[in-house]
Amino acid sequence: MEENANSNPKNxxxxxxxxxxxxxxxxxxYFKNIKKPLISGDTLDMLxxxxxxxxxxxxxxxxxxxxxxxxxFCCVPSHIKFxxxxxxxxxxxxxxxxxxxxxxxxxxxxxxxxIFGSQLSIGLDYLKILYEIPTxxxxxxxxVSKERNTGKTTFLNWLKNIFGPNxxxxxxxxxxxxxxxxxxxxxxxxxxxxLLDKIEDTERIKNLSTARTYKVEAKGKDxxxxxxxxxxxxxxxxxxxxxxxxxxxxxxxxxxxxxxxTEDKNLLDKLILEIPAFLSFLLKRxxxxxxxxxxxxxxxxxxxxxxKRLKSYNKNALEIELVNSIIEIIENFELDEFQFxxxxxxxxxxxxxxxxxxxRLKNIIKDExxxxxxxxxxxYKKFTVLSDGTIIESSDRGRYYSLKxxxxxxxxxxxxxxxxx
Numbered sequence: 306m307e308e309n310a311n312s313n314p315k316n317x318x319x320x321x322x323x324x325x326x327x328x329x330x331x332x333x334x335y336f337k338n339i340k341k342p343l344i345s346g347d348t349l350d351m352l353x354x355x356x357x358x359x360x361x362x363x364x365x366x367x368x369x370x371x372x373x374x375x376x377x378f379c380c381v382p383s384h385i386k387f388x389x390x391x392x393x394x395x396x397x398x399x400x401x402x403x404x405x406x407x408x409x410x411x412x413x414x415x416x417x418x419x420i421f422g423s424q425l426s427i428g429l430d431y432l433k434i435l436y437e438i439p440t441x442x443x444x445x446x447x448x449v450s451k452e453r454n455t456g457k458t459t460f461l462n463w464l465k466n467i468f469g470p471n472x473x474x475x476x477x478x479x480x481x482x483x484x485x486x487x488x489x490x491x492x493x494x495x496x497x498x499x500l501l502d503k504i505e506d507t508e509r510i511k512n513l514s515t516a517r518t519y520k521v522e523a524k525g526k527d528x529x530x531x532x533x534x535x536x537x538x539x540x541x542x543x544x545x546x547x548x549x550x551x552x553x554x555x556x557x558x559x560x561x562x563x564x565x566x567t568e569d570k571n572l573l574d575k576l577i578l579e580i581p582a583f584l585s586f587l588l589k590r591x592x593x594x595x596x597x598x599x600x601x602x603x604x605x606x607x608x609x610x611x612x613k614r615l616k617s618y619n620k621n622a623l624e625i626e627l628v629n630s631i632i633e634i635i636e637n638f639e640l641d642e643f644q645f646x647x648x649x650x651x652x653x654x655x656x657x658x659x660x661x662x663x664x665r666l667k668n669i670i671k672d673e674x675x676x677x678x679x680x681x682x683x684x685y686k687k688f689t690v691l692s693d694g695t696i697i698e699s700s701d702r703g704r705y706y707s708l709k710x711x712x713x714x715x716x717x718x719x720x721x722x723x724x725x726x
Contacts, residue, residue: 403584443601490535492534645708647666
C-alpha cells in the first residue's frame with residue numbers, strides 16, 4: 306500500500322522549516338513576515354510583531370528552535386546587491402519588486418521627456434543615482450503646474466512601482482508631526498498637492514535633504530538616531546507659493562509640467578511593463594554629469610524658469626515693492642542700469658506703506674543683492690519722486706550703487722512681466 310506523502314515525517318520537517326522562514330526573532334522580540342492584501346490585488350510584505358506564546362500555541366514549542374535569530378535591526382539601502390541579512394542584523398530596507406530585464410522602453414523615454422524636457426539627461430542621471438547610489442544626497446525635486454492632466458501623479462505612481470515599499474506618500478501634516486517613524490527610513494518621500502507655506506516647513510525640508518542622521522520618534526517610544534538617506538519629491542498645483550524658499554537657495558529643483566496633448570488612460574500600465582528594461586537601460590547608461598557638489602548637480606544645472614518664478618514670489622514684501630518701483634523707472638527711462646544712493650531709495654519708497662529705514666534697505670542691497678558702492682564719489686543719474694508722484698531725472702554725486710536690468714530679468718522675471726502687462 307502506497308504511503309501518504311503528508312504522513313512522511315521528512316516532508317513534515319521540510320514543511321515546518323519552510324514555514325519557519327516567515328518568522329524571525331530580532332533581539333528579544335518575535336516577528337512574522339505577513340502579506341497584506343491591497344486594493345490593486347497585489348500584496349504588501351510587512352514585518353508584524355508576533356508573540357512567542359502565540360507561535361508556541363500555533364506551532365508547538367519545538368517550532369521555536371527553527372526560527373532564525375538576529376541581533377537587531379539595520380537599514381542599509383541597496384538595489385543591485387541587496388542583502389536581507391547583514392552581520393546577523395535584519396535589514397529593514399526592502400528588495401525592489403522588479404529586476405533588470407529586456408524589452409522596449411519607448412513609452413518610458415517619451416514620458417520622461419515630457420517630465421524633464423530639455424533637462425532629460427539630468428533627469429536620467431537623477432534616476433540612475435536613485436537606483437545605483439541610493440545613499441547619495443540629491444536636491445528636493447518639485448513638479449508644479451496649475452493645469453490638470455500633466456502627469457505629475459503618474460510620475461509618483463511610476464516611482465512607487467519601481468521602488469516599492471522603499472517609497473512612501475506623506476501629507477502636509479506628516480511633516481509637521483513629531484512622529485516620523487513611518488517615513489524616516491524610506492528612500493523616497495513623496496507629497497502630492499503639497500502646501501508647506503510656513504518658513505519652519507521649508508527649513509525642515511532643507512535640513513533633511515542634506516542630513517546624514519535623523520532622530521526617529523514613534524508613539525510611546527524614545528527618540529532614536531538613525532542614518533538618513535531620504536529624498537523628497539513634491540508635487541503641487543500652486544506654482545508660486547507651495548513652499549517658501551529664498552533667492553540664494555540651491556537645494557531645490559523645480560520643473561513646471563505642461564498638460565499632455567492627448568490623454569492615455571493606460572500610460573501607467575505601459576510604464577510598469579517597461580520597468581525591467583528601463584532598469585537595465587539605467588545600468589548600461591553612463592552619467593552625463595559628473596558629481597560636482599554634495600547634491601551631485603550644480604545650482605546652474607538645476608536652474609529653471611519655474612525655480613526663478615518661485616523665488617520671485619517668495620521675496621519679502623518690502624523687497625518686492627522696491628523692485629517694482631525700480632523696474633518702473635528702468636522701463637520708463639529705457640535704462641540698462643539703475644544707479645542710486647540710499648537716500649534715493651528712501652525717496653523712491655516715501656509714498657509706499659513701508660517707508661523703510663536705511664538699515665532695512667541696507668539689508669536688501671548688501672545681503673540680498675550683494676551690491677557694493679563705487680570706490681569714490683562720482684557723478685550719476687539720480688531719479689526723484691515728486692509729491693504728485695512724478696519721477697524726474699537729474700545729476701548728483703556720491704558713492705552710488707549700480708543695479709543691472711539683466712539681474713532683475715534673471716531674478717525677478719515674473720515681476721518684470723507683470724509690470725510690462
